[in-house]
Amino acid sequence: MGYCLLWLNAERHAGACAGVWRVRPLLLASLAFCALSAAAHPVGQAQGGGFGVATQSPAQSDVGALMLAQTKAGSKPLAPLAEPQSAGSFPSHPVRLVVPYAAGGGTDAVARILADALTARWGQQAIVDNRPGAGGTLGVTQVMQSAADGYTLLVSPLDLLISSVIYPKLAYDPLGDFLPIGPLVSSTLILVAHPGAGLHSLKQLVQQAQSTPGTLAFASCGNGTPQHLAGELFKMSAQIDLVHIPYKGCGPAQTDVLGGAVPLLFSAAANMAPYVRSGRLHALAVVSLHRSDALPEVPTFDESGYPGFVLGNWMALLAPARMPAERLGRLQADLEAVHRDAGFARRIVERGFEPMPGSAQAFRQTMTDDLRRVTDLVRQGRVHAD
Numbered sequence: 001m002g003y004c005l006l007w008l009n010a011e012r013h014a015g016a017c018a019g020v021w022r023v024r025p026l027l028l029a030s031l032a033f034c035a036l037s038a039a040a041h042p043v044g045q046a047q048g049g050g051f052g053v054a055t056q057s058p059a060q061s062d063v064g065a066l067m068l069a070q071t072k073a074g075s076k077p078l079a080p081l082a083e084p085q086s087a088g089s090f091p092s093h094p095v096r097l098v099v100p101y102a103a104g105g106g107t108d109a110v111a112r113i114l115a116d117a118l119t120a121r122w123g124q125q126a127i128v129d130n131r132p133g134a135g136g137t138l139g140v141t142q143v144m145q146s147a148a149d150g151y152t153l154l155v156s157p158l159d160l161l162i163s164s165v166i167y168p169k170l171a172y173d174p175l176g177d178f179l180p181i182g183p184l185v186s187s188t189l190i191l192v193a194h195p196g197a198g199l200h201s202l203k204q205l206v207q208q209a210q211s212t213p214g215t216l217a218f219a220s221c222g223n224g225t226p227q228h229l230a231g232e233l234f235k236m237s238a239q240i241d242l243v244h245i246p247y248k249g250c251g252p253a254q255t256d257v258l259g260g261a262v263p264l265l266f267s268a269a270a271n272m273a274p275y276v277r278s279g280r281l282h283a284l285a286v287v288s289l290h291r292s293d294a295l296p297e298v299p300t301f302d303e304s305g306y307p308g309f310v311l312g313n314w315m316a317l318l319a320p321a322r323m324p325a326e327r328l329g330r331l332q333a334d335l336e337a338v339h340r341d342a343g344f345a346r347r348i349v350e351r352g353f354e355p356m357p358g359s360a361q362a363f364r365q366t367m368t369d370d371l372r373r374v375t376d377l378v379r380q381g382r383v384h385a386d
Contacts (some may be wrong), residue, residue: 005115006071014034014100014304018052026266035276044079044339050332060099060117083171087123090150090320090327090330091122091124091150091151092124092207092302093124093151094124094125094126094127094151095118095122095124095125095126095127095150095152095153096109096126096127096129096141096151096152096153097111097114097115097118097126097127097128097129097149097154097317098129098131098139098142098152098153098154098155099111099128099130099131099139099151099155100131100132100133100136100137100138100139100140100154100156100159101130101131101132101136101139101222101248101249101250101251101315102130102248102249102251102252103128103130103213103222103249103250103251104130104249104250104254104255104353105221105249105250105251105254106157106187106250106267106268106270106271106315106353107155107156107157107250107315108130108249108251109127109351110155110185110278110315110348110351110353111155111183112128113344113351114126114184114317114338114348115127115128115345115347116157117338117341117343117344118194118334118338121334121337121338122334127172128155129251132222132248132249133248134223135159135163135167135222135223135224135225135246136156136159136163136222136224136225137162137167137170137172137224138164139154140154140156140160140163141170141171141172141370143178143318143320144171144172144177144178144320146320147320148319148320148321148322148323148324148327149323150319150323150327150328150330150331151208152320153181153317153318153319153331154178154317154318154319155315155316155317155318156315156316156318157186157225157226157313157314157315157316158226158312158313158370158374159221159222159224159225159226160174160178160318161174161367161370161371161374162224162225162226162228162229162378163223163224164371164381165224165371165374165375165378165383166223166224166378167223167224172315174367174371175368176321177320177321177365178318178319178320178321179318179320179321179328179360179364180316180317180318180360180363180364180367181316181317181318181328181331181332181335181360181365182316182317182332182335182336182339182357182358182363183314183315183316183356183357183358184310184314184315184316184317184348184355184356185314185315185348185353185354185355185356186268186313186315186353186354186356187268187269187270187292187312187313187314187315187352187353187354187359188268188287188292188312188316189226189227189230189266189267189268189269189286189287189288189311189312189313190266190268190269190272190283190284190285190292190295190298190311191218191230191234191256191264191265191266191283191284191285191287191296192264192265192267192275192281192282192283192284192285193205193263193264193281193282193284194257194258194260194262194263194270194281194282195279195280195281195282196260196263197216197263197264197282199264199282199284200282200284201284201304201306202238202284202285202301202305202306203304203305205264205284206238209238209240209241209242210240213240213241214241214243216264217242217243217244217245217262217263217264218231218242218243218244218245218262218263218264218265218266219245219246219253219256219262219264220244220245220247220253220265220266221246221247221249221250221253222246222247222248222249223246224343225246226266226311226313227250227253227265227266228244228246228266228383229311229374229377229378229381229383230287230311231244231264231266232244232381232383233309233311233377233380233381233383234301234306234309235381236380236381237301237306237309238306245262246265246283250267250268250271251265253265254267254271255306256279257281258275258379259280265281266287268352268353269286269292269294269295269298269352270292270294270315270351270352270353271351271352272295273294273295273352276298277300283295283298284298284304285298285299285300285301285303285304286298286299286300286301287300287301287309287311287312288300288310288312289302289310294352306323307337311377314356314366315353315356316363317335318368319331328360332359332360335344336357336359337344337353339357340357347351
């Protein structure tokens with residue numbers, strides 16, 4: 001019977017070259033022979049003489065019977081079953097990296113660099129999924145409500161914490177509903193102006209805002225973003241009135257400021273550096289205790305007469321809080337490995353950000369401390385969602 005199965009298999013492969021099974025007269029005769037042989041030599045008993053075919057296992061017998069039945073019916077043979085994956089196999093299909101802002105901004109750029117690094121490490125695609133809306137809270141909520149299986153993750157900046165303070169009715173708690181996989185990058189904010197506004201320093205800006213209150217506007221990446229908070233804190237510090245215009249992401253905000261639709265913008269210093277050097281934008285001040293490496297000639301707010309005006313920003317990779325410890329640990333280890341990759345660090349620096357490696361546990365404390373600090377700043381600045 002083993003010989004018959006081998007012969008049938010050969011016939012199948014011969015026909016497969018033409019894409020069909022070919023039933024030949026010799027095959028019909030052989031089927032009859034195989035049936036008689038099977039009756040004389042039941043499966044499980046070795047036949048004497050011949051080629052000494054090994055005894056078939058029950059599984060092999062079942063496969064042969066299935067092939068024989070399909071041949072008689074003239075149907076197409078079933079495809080072989082895929083080998084089952086081990087329980088520890090991850091990822092077995094693409095992983096979504098949700099960015100809660102439109103494409104083109106800093107968070108989107110960092111997410112795409114991360115996606116490339118994870119794809120190379122996993123041999124499975126990591127896909128950036130932009131979900132803008134509601135100041136970034138729409139995409140965050142979608143991740144919070146997704147399955148905690150590691151296939152939907154969140155790439156978010158400090159906005160995650162700020163939004164939780166200025167939107168009191170949010171559906172999520174940034175510390176209770178998310179677990180940090182780890183930090184990604186840090187960045188420095190800068191205030192820039194379109195040349196058409198005729199502003200070359202903070203002093204000029206403040207003078208114009210005081211003489212014509214409510215006529216100057218600043219764009220931000222959305223309500224509850226660090227850019228929004230920086231603008232509101234500046235208004236409070238300088239005691240001026242600026243109109244806030246929120247966008248669904250840094251990309252659209254940047255586009256409108258470059259086009260002259262809005263005169264002012266708080267954004268990442270590294271992202272603005274090329275436009276400042278080319279003269280398309282004027283840099284007014286850096287929101288940091290120290291000058292930016294990307295634009296070392298630009299003074300800080302502190303140097304410009306506004307001491308203590310400091311607001312940094314970070315981006316991190318997070319997961320829904322219900323994720324099993326084993327899967328979370330795997331993702332944390334993968335991110336740590338990505339941070340050790342010189343190619344990843346080089347691309348991050350080229351985009352003007354600073355790589356921010358670190359443990360998930362330490363970053364959890366950073367989030368806790370920053371939430372407390374942001375809460376105090378929001379209350380002082382009377383920041384609210386427009």
